Amino acid sequence: MSNDIFEKLTSAIIEGKDKEAISFCREAVGKGMTARAVLENGLMPGIRKVGELFSIGEYFLPELLISGMAMQAAVAELEPLLNAGGSQFHTGKYLIGTVRGDIHDIGKNIVSMMLKGNGWEVTDLGVDVPPEKICAAIAEGDYDIFGMSTLLTVTMPAADEAINAIRKAGLRDKIKIMIGGAPVTQEFADKIGADGYAKDAFEAVNVAVSLKGKTRRQEERA
Numbered sequence: 191m192s193n194d195i196f197e198k199l200t201s202a203i204i205e206g207k208d209k210e211a212i213s214f215c216r217e218a219v220g221k222g223m224t225a226r227a228v229l230e231n232g233l234m235p236g237i238r239k240v241g242e243l244f245s246i247g248e249y250f251l252p253e254l255l256i257s258g259m260a261m262q263a264a265v266a267e268l269e270p271l272l273n274a275g276g277s278q279f280h281t282g283k284y285l286i287g288t289v290r291g292d293i294h295d296i297g298k299n300i301v302s303m304m305l306k307g308n309g310w311e312v313t314d315l316g317v318d319v320p321p322e323k324i325c326a327a328i329a330e331g332d333y334d335i336f337g338m339s340t341l342l343t344v345t346m347p348a349a350d351e352a353i354n355a356i357r358k359a360g361l362r363d364k365i366k367i368m369i370g371g372a373p374v375t376q377e378f379a380d381k382i383g384a385d386g387y388a389k390d391a392f393e394a395v396n397v398a399v400s401l402k403g404k405t406r407r408q409e410e411r412a
């Protein structure tokens with residue numbers, strides 16, 4: 191039974207049918223499925239398939255866009271579940287954005303929702319964020335962590351540039367830096383000098399908490 195609804199969700203995303211995606215999300219949640227299960231078993235396989243169809247030339251930009259919109263609509267439907275409970279406590283302050291040159295934001299937005307659901311106060315710089323804007327935000331705000339998202343291999347160097355700009359501005363010791371996004375790996379994160387990497391939004395929450403813990407411990411030692 192649960193496989194049925196997941197398959198319907200996957201197809202709705204592949205076909206870019208936002209209303210169906212929303213209604214199947216409601217149905218799945220109504221049947222007691224968690225937002226995580228709906229995301230991982232219904233929505234993600236759909237959007238991955240869209241990426242594959244685009245890669246082999248069966249889908250073009252319009253299909254990518256329409257499926258992306260159906261994915262966004264479905265994620266918005268899950269938002270109250272993904273960020274439920276966040277207002278009860280304050281974990282820390284998180285700055286997030288997609289790197290310069292990249293306009294993908296669905297994954298970043300899910301990470302934001304999950305962080306909010308776990309008590310983080312999140313400031314979202316949006317997409318295609320230049321290093322200067324990141325540095326200005328870090329200098330002005332009292333953030334614990336800055337998280338970058340990148341979905342394109344060609345924009346991975348922009349993450350490196352952002353970290354270098356943060357260093358150059360003398361702000362590196364002020365903040366922990368995390369990175370994620372489909373082409374990112376732990377090796378890449380280490381190479382550019384990020385403090386943490388997460389493969390998905392659920393892991394991002396755990397990594398953020400562990401980095402915040404380190405910040406606190408360092409403060410206590412100082």
Ligand code: B1M
Binds near residue numbers: 258297301341390
């Ligand atoms: Co684009 N696109 N796209 N696209 N797109 C990809 C990424 C691609 C892999 C498709 C493909 O070819 N198979 C490919 C990149 C290839 C590469 O670089 N290796 C690609 C391309 C080429 C492009 C364009 C260049 C196409 C063109 O114009 N010819 C163009 C780029 C524009 C630009 O950015 N300058 C483009 C445009 C678009 C749309 C605008 C149409 C749309 C985005 C809509 C939007 O974001 N609002 C779109 C979409 C939808 C996709 C795919 C199909 C889906 C992306 C997505 O939302 N996934 C994608 C194929 C794919 O990813 N398989 C593709 C779902 C999302 C929940 O997953 O973002 O991975 P993801 O996030 C995950 C984790 O990665 C992680 O947690 C999230 C949730 O678990 N995570 C983090 C993400 N950020 C994190 C940050 C963290 C921690 C974890 O810490 C801070």
